[in-house]
Amino acid sequence: MQHKHIFRSIRITLWGIAGVLACCLAGCSKDFLDRGALDAVTNESFWETEAQLEQAVNGCYAYLKGKNVVDMEKLADNAIYPPMSDYLAISTGNYDFTLGTLNSEWANQYAGIRRCNHFLENYRKAQGIRDEKMNQFAGEVRFLRAFLYSYLSFFFGDVPLVTNTLNIGDEQVYGPRTPRAQVADFILQQLDSAAAELPVSYDAADLGRITKGAALGWKSRVALFYGKYDVAEAAAKAVMDLNEYHLYTAGGANSYNELFSHKGRLSAGANKETILARLYLIDVATHNMSRECQVPDQTSRFCPTQSLVNTYLCTDGMPIEKSPLYNEGAQQEYADVFENRDPRMAQTILAPGAEWGGKDDGDQDAAPSAIFNLPKFNSDKKGCVTATGYYFTKYVEVSAVGTYNKDQNDIHIMRYAEVLLNYAEAREMQGKLTQADLDMTINLLRDRVGMHHMILSELAAWGLNVREEIRRERRVELALEGQRYFDILRWKQGSLLAEDVKGMKKAFVPGYMQPYVESVPVDADGYMIVNSNRRFVDPKNYLWPIPLTQVQRNPALGQNPGWE
Structure with missing residues (x-):
């Protein structure tokens, strides 16, 4: 029965238009190839039953972001993958309105918005x-x-606000x-409307569906971004x-890390912390x-x-x-960096002596083992190489490292x-913060890991x-x-993105590994400079440019300042 419940919850978030169309037309005598897409189905014969409405809602879930949420970490200063990519280009400020990711984000969000409009x-x-079920679906x-419009407005600023289903030829398209x-x-x-319509929770069969808490929580994130602190x-x-909701503590002292492992999945039953997640399942959909x-x-x-x-x-x-x-001058080796630090550091960044899957x-x-000791810089195809000297352990299920695209976390x-x-x-932003506020918020997070x-x-x-x-x-x-990139934008700290990206002290690299980092420059304190020649132009880079493809289709969109 548990597998049935998991499958249903996974199905909610993964059905794309093809899957929904197939379900909508199942049992019909006419060949489905002769039918239009779901977005074109407007006759009374479809919008009749609860099952049909649920199928249409599930099709909208296909646009809920998944692993892409984590990938966006590389837009900021927490993580880097040095080979040139669209996210690295955005992070460095060295790109223009022809970059492919700009158009894919624009197009994907609006495709999802169109489907939502069609349902509503x-x-x-x-x-x-x-009525209760109708309200839930709505x-x-x-x-x-709202989720899709959030990302559009975060990225591009002014965007077309479309609340009806547009077709080619409609004036609003242009x-x-x-x-x-x-x-x-x-x-x-x-x-606000969604929060009033949604239930606080669901039974196991509907695990993963959007709740009242998700609507209110997302409202607090959006309100923070736009400086509406009382609303947030x-x-x-x-x-x-x-x-x-409450913080996940089932893993004891290691609960913070365990939350992001398979033990912390919603389907495992112990996680009452996650308010909204994209669910995955082997043989249905996985990530890497x-x-x-x-x-x-x-x-x-x-x-x-x-x-x-x-x-x-x-x-x-x-x-x-x-x-x-912390005495940096007295540090003699790599492991010293991890000593006497917030426990979340070793539960996020791989520390010597920890289990890993990098061989x-x-x-x-x-000898190569399941225990990590030192970072690897030589690309000999025998183990995981790092550009900075560090690896993540958060979100890593060691058993999934050895397989390709089989992670169901x-x-x-x-x-x-x-x-x-x-x-x-x-x-705090309203000047109202008290010690009691900290004790019911941040200090709960610190209590989970035993932090001061x-x-x-003080x-x-x-x-x-x-x-x-x-x-x-x-x-x-x-x-x-x-979330780091969006925090930098809303805090107006874009200058952080213009700074060189650095890695560990080169002096901590063992002598036999030094030839592999010999060409890597260092700063005045001996830290390796992994990425340089970065820039952030204020106010230009606080917004992405409108994609060239979209401006060509609709010149009335104009362009964001500095990107003309």
Whole structure:
């Protein structure tokens, strides 16, 4: 029975238009090849039953982001894969409006929006369906439409706000963009509507469907992005007051890491932290996340940066620049970097002595094993190579590293930890933050891993800025979850993206491995410079350019400032 439930929940998020079309037409005598696509089906014969509506809703779920959420980590300064890619080009600021990712993001979001619009125009035609179920379906689709518009507005700013199904020839197809503020207001309004329509939870058969908490939680994220701190605070608190979610603690001291393993999947039953996830299942749909982090015969696709490593506090709650527990000058070897640090560091970034799937590491004195000792820089196809000297262990299921595209781990899009962070940040931005607020939010995150509390009086005594420390906490807790780039944009810290990307100290590379890093330059402190010649032009790079393909189709779209 459990497999049946898992399959249904996976099916919800994975059916594309072909799958939905096939289901819609099953049992019909006319050859399905003679039928139009689902988006063209508008007759009364389709929009009749609850099963048909559910099939149409499931088709909208196909546009919920999945592993791409994690891939977007490479847009910022937490992770890098040095070979040139679209995300690296965006991160470095060295690209223009012809970049393929720009158009694919634009086109994919609008394809999903069109499908959502089509559903919302037609679902009321069905008869004999309980109002509760009708509202649920509408709420799910309203959320998904708001979700898609969120990314469009985050990336491009002003975008066409389309709330009906457009066809070629409609005047609106060639209309101008809608101001970003108006789009943001629409997103928030739709999330309010969705929250009112959606249930707090589902039974096991509907695992993975969008809930009231997801709508409110996403509202808090969007409101934070647009500086509506009172709205973000209220939405986050509404999630907290549902009493439906709590931090994952089933793994004891290792719970933070375990949440992102197969043990932390929603279907495993112990996870009440994840509010929204893209679910995967062997033989239905999988991804390649674990292998990409520790691919045994190539370079890791996700190499943690020295900037991320330096962000982790020491166990006394102080930054490495201030803590007596961290003496950079006294460090003699690679493992010293991990000593006396926030436990989330070793549960995110692979530390010596940890289990891994990368086979041969950089320790010539030890045979290849399942235990990691030193980073590898020589590309001999015998083990995982790192560009920075670091590897991720978060999101890595070691058993999935040795296979290609067979990882069935959930991809967490939003979890309760973020809601707590949203609440704390929104309170601080309004000048309302208290120690009680920290104790019910950030200090819960720290308690999970046994980390020193954030205490306002201590921060003041140490000369630390509260706002910056809250931002540090967000970076640490949400590392590798695809949010860092959007945080940098909303905090107006784009200059961080112009800085060189650095890796470990070259001096920590063993002598026998030094020839493989000989050509890598270092900074004044001896840290390897992995990527340079980066730029961030303010305000130009706070928005992506409108894709050339779209401007050619519709000149009325215009172009964002600086990209003309």
